Amino acid sequence: MRSVSHSLADTPKAPPADAPLKAAKPTLRTIAELTGFAVTTVSRALSNAPQISAETRRRVHQVASEIGYLPDRAAQRLKTGRTNVISVLLDPHEEILGYGTSLMLGIARALRDTPFHLIVTPSFAATSNVDAVRHIVRNGMADGIIFSRTEPFDPRVRLLLEQGFPFVAHGRTEFSTPHPYVDYDNFTFAYEATRRLIARGRRKPTIILPPKRMTFSQHLQHGFMTAVREAGVAYEIPDDIDLDCPVDQIRDFVSRRAGLPDAPDGFVCGGEVSALATITGMSDRGLTLGNEYDIVAKQTSKLLVNIQPKVETIYEDLVDTGFRMGTTLLAAIGGETDPGKLQTLLEPTIDFPDRA
Amino acid sequence: MRSVSHSLADTPKAPPADAPLKAAKPTLRTIAELTGFAVTTVSRALSNAPQISAETRRRVHQVASEIGYLPDRAAQRLKTGRTNVISVLLDPHEEILGYGTSLMLGIARALRDTPFHLIVTPSFAATSNVDAVRHIVRNGMADGIIFSRTEPFDPRVRLLLEQGFPFVAHGRTEFSTPHPYVDYDNFTFAYEATRRLIARGRRKPTIILPPKRMTFSQHLQHGFMTAVREAGVAYEIPDDIDLDCPVDQIRDFVSRRAGLPDAPDGFVCGGEVSALATITGMSDRGLTLGNEYDIVAKQTSKLLVNIQPKVETIYEDLVDTGFRMGTTLLAAIGGETDPGKLQTLLEPTIDFPDRA
DNA sequence: GCGGATTGTGAAAACGTTTTAAATGCATCG
DNA sequence: CGATGCATTTAAAACGTTTTCACAATCCGC
16 A cells, blocks of 8 residues: 655565555655656646746656546645535435436536535435534535525525535525525426416416425416416415425325315426326326316426326426536635626426437 | 644734634644643544543543544545545436435435445446446545446446455346345346236236346346246237336337237336336326236335325335445445345335335 | 553654745846 | 846645554552
8 A cells, every 4th residue: 555665675574465456556756756856846737837847747747647646635635625525415305306316417517527526415304404514614524515495594505605605506595695506497487387377278277386485486486476467367376285295195185176166277387296196186086187187397307297298398407407506616616706607597498408 | 724833923924814713623633732632642532542541531532522523534534545435326327216316315324423425426428337436446536336237247346346345236246256235136026016917817917127238137037037937927028128218218119019919918117107107108098007907016215106006016115225235335344244244135015114 | 679561641754735935057137 | 256036946844634653650570
């Protein structure tokens, strides 16, 4: 594990009996010895410091890549205090198919070719993960934080703003201080979805909302209500059920409601799973999609809705969302403070993008 | 960022004008000064070295927890060479709902209260992620690796075995050298699922398999065939479709096949999504579940199948799988070599476990 | 009371980097 | 020609741990 220094072996010390197969990991010193420069110079050359002569820089870079040098993360971190780590708070919630995985894939894509690593920090506390945030900030476990499902006055956002710690939220808040976010335009989604239902002749749309404490729940409701009022149709917003409820509960609710008078005939579904629950619940009553009722759902994967072409969909690209969160966070860490460059609102799209 | 050393300030150096609000991060030296012991002793006391007196140990621990000391990961890593990092290879595949997230949640749970962090390493190369493995091993980016979807002679397993690098695979291989794994008994799953179909009176079961290159595809096929042969019924294994295919393709296949003579009347589905695709494909032909055909599916989440009670299910607990992979990897890193303790085969269960 | 265990503690080196401050060579200049 | 500047390079000190080795007590048997 340790390289043989060039001091002469004075005493016949026991040679390392274990596997010396793996070549000693190259370090700055290795390059220094190979090129004849000092460690300092090598370090400077690799970081492209201006005072190093072009020729030296070239030479050092060449040798470095020849021996496959990679700076030691621990040493860098120890010296500079920068962790080169992005922490993503993992939510145990899963209404949206593969939500976490897609997001992470996007983030990882943005982190590619940067020195940053992505570490996942699950929040075990059932209630909130503000403790996890506090821990990361206080102990310098990362250079930036990513999380989702914001609330209007999200305590995590508040904490991070107070501390001046770089982060990107998936979702907006109502703090007056601007902060980095990437969000989906749920107002427009709900607005357009509802309009489509009405355009199809539905006269009593409904929408199953996420838990009310979340910001985007209000955005959805607002979009829904705007379309409903414009058209002057009846509507209904169920109060005792939300998208985080167990899916069979949603199905049962839909089925029960469909058996009562004045049942809704159009559903805006915030996720594919709730769309399916709706279909099943309705079919329990003998009602079939496209005949007695319609659905417009938010689609986040090719998986599900593609097999039910009768469900109209509006698309949200979670991988892209993750990617933008990644680049935004990198910008924030890099010192960017212009809110205009740190805030993204993604528009709903009709088509599923073909990913290269 | 730096603590004031107790040397007297000689020149009126510019005081740190920026935020000095955050108390200097406590280090071993802080504790040393507070207790009067040397850094060495503090370090020893905290690691519960035997030669430290009980009283000293107590005192040091007390002070440490009072000031909220947490060892610096970078320094530890630099000194010891251990990274305290577990790398999990993220697959972009998603047939199973929330597969990645569930697994990670379980792993994270196992890593709780250990010094290990979970970092996700996506494999961008479309073909294989053996390069990612090589990179991690060669550059010492982690102390252990977790990955899934093994092949009989998985190149990742081969590499890691060669290098003696700790890992746990989700899935078995056919190497003669035993290695750590956690796997689901897909043979039994397919066997029982098929038997259930037959018990329901179905006379021509079929199964949609994962891509054949994967080990567990063969296990599934074996279980299926065993049940079929025992009962002496007809069967069918589609050749030009697999579980990794786009879901609408699966639906179309099912629908097309149902229109031809001698169509299957029982489906073993390896995932919830393919079960749904099957239902939809069949209903395109006017065939309904429970009447003209039956399905037994593998259920990995509460999400989907709960809304279609007519789909019989057999359960696979992915969070538990992740948890066991985590503990197994920790054991392997800890030096455990007894294969009996590093290999787990999880049995299919009927009920969805209630998670505390 | 004296060698030799035994027990508890400490000084210093090391891990691989970055950074501060200084050194070197060398041309320019008054 | 000594001083001044500029362009390059370097030695050495840190960052916070762990570890090797040595040191100071205390204790034991004689």
